[in-house]
Amino acid sequence: MIIRITDRPIDLQELISEVTTEDNGGVVAFVGVVRRWNDGPDGQPREVFWLEYEAYREAAEELMRGIASQVEQKWGLTAIAMSHRVGHLEVGEPAVGVAVGAPHRGEAFEACQYAIDTLKATVPIWKKESWETGSDSGQSWVINKESL
Amino acid sequence: MIIRITDRPIDLQELISEVTTEDNGGVVAFVGVVRRWNDGPDGQPREVFWLEYEAYREAAEELMRGIASQVEQKWGLTAIAMSHRVGHLEVGEPAVGVAVGAPHRGEAFEACQYAIDTLKATVPIWKKESWETGSDSGQSWVINKESL
Amino acid sequence: MDKVKVKFFAAFREIVGQGELNWPLQKDQTAASVLAGLAQDYPGLTAGSSTVLVMVNQRYADRQTLLQPGDEVAFLPPVGGGQF
Amino acid sequence: MDKVKVKFFAAFREIVGQGELNWPLQKDQTAASVLAGLAQDYPGLTAGSSTVLVMVNQRYADRQTLLQPGDEVAFLPPVGGGQF
16 A cells, blocks of 8 residues: 655556556546646636645655545455655646555545545645736645635 | 557556646546456356457447547546557456546546446447356356446 | 448357458348348347347447448447456 | 644744744643644734644644643644645
């Protein structure tokens, strides 16, 4: 099982290989990528230049292990891999990857979505956005709507 | 847009890269892998040694293009890649890959699951399984329950 | 004489011994009627014939579709690949 | 004197100017009380304090949790990363 906060680029193929076994016919993977445009606090889109991710590493990894336990309890699945990047990221780079393997694909979809939803809502990782609008620019710690 | 029936190994990273754009923060990918154990017609598990996939290629690709159109109509998403392998496959090899990119992950999960469900149920691809149980062995064209 | 091109896959390809053949077409003949004719030469094609799907020119079609000379018609055993 | 280790991240780390500091702990003091004390030195920490989450020894905890000497307590600005 891969549970990882890392400052290295995310290797999605590694995550997928980790959960691909002879018993798992269905593998679902999610990749969260840094978008060029993101809404500012006023709901207006801002152009993003880079992001800086910061984690409470030990607590984050512990919570991610907890998500893996929940996936095992809910779906009986143990083939899960989760990796979240920290540090400086450019637009288009993967920030987070989750892969789940299951004998059948329906539960792989459900469990993968559950894992990323729970990760995004609960795992202590923040991001600072370097942004610009037509009239303004700055660097802001961005709040995740899901956690409010 | 990648829509492909191929006798070469499936390159999942290529599919994911194809749907990763500056506007798509969420990418969901499905990989269908050849399982070691599959139920026979009597519901008892049989050990699988290899599979041979066969497609009605032109019709399959046309139907896959149709799935991409449905995904665009339903979710407004155009970043989709689908590849299905044909020919001889060993246990553990990817037989099919689908990747969908979307601005937000909920619709990427929905659209990816819709695409693989529809592909499996409607696209004319068959597989012949080389199998063995404790008492018997053979090669059988396997019926997909979803298409019945 | 008018003909259609008939395509076979998977179990049907093995029964017929080839993936494609030209087959005579009578006037106002349906896909179902062509299949019935083929089954006289290749009885295996009738096994499970209620679950056989029909494609005409690479699109799913009703088995009562009237065929035209030169059409490509395929009789599909149930679609496979249900492992995942 | 008894102390706890306090961890700061993101905006809070910038307000405090460091990611970690040791802070004196009185008897029967809650996490909320420690945060109130910190906010006297670092007023920025009170901004949005109703949405601040508390972790004690790397697990989410109620802000009324009584701290023990040597505990690691963290006050978290709302979790970020909501782009996808």
